Amino acid sequence: GAVVSQHPSRVICKSGTSVKIECRSLDFQATTMFWYRQFPKQSLMLMATSNEGSKATYEQGVEKDKFLINHASLTLSTLTVTSAHPEDSSFYICSARDSLTGRNTEAFFGQGTRLTVV
């Protein structure tokens, strides 16, 4: 079945540093990928839609200069948390859907990245 690989699974960084998270679709092409954030015992909140070859679309309230998204190929999207602060600590999850399938198809999720900013 289709697989989305997300790396790293866990990262601890110091305040003020930047962290890059990668999301790869392993056996399908994805012109669009999605980045979510999840706080403990809460649901997934969509942060942004990553579009291959163009700018990402950010949800209301999400700082685009804080969360940089790059979707340079049909199989890779990256999320960079810039100048991280403790309040950025969270679980970040990406998802993708096979671009060649129709609209009524499932999304595949990465394993998630647990970011801890100290």
Add this chain to the structure above:
Amino acid sequence: SQQGEEDPQALSIQEGENATMNCSYKTSINNLQWYRQNSGRGLVHLILIRSNEREKHSGRLRVTLDTSKKSSSLLITASRAADTASYFCATDATSWGKLQFGAGTQVVVTP
């Protein structure tokens, strides 16, 4: 913003019992999907039901969709301890697969 509301927020049952959780949403949709998440892990897709479908089955899972009420339900029959997880509904109202998630139901199945 999240579109879906789910209830109950938490459900505790014994093995062998059935578990039912409900999801409501606000706008027209193309499809509604149910996902499962084990603690601290990614999401696993369970079932997708299209807006023109009313019921769908997959193994011990049964999903219903009532577009007139903008609601869906997920039934897990003959639950097992391994079914312990959080379950989320997600609605897709776009052509590019953007999902809006419900608040989730935390299910605990005790042996």
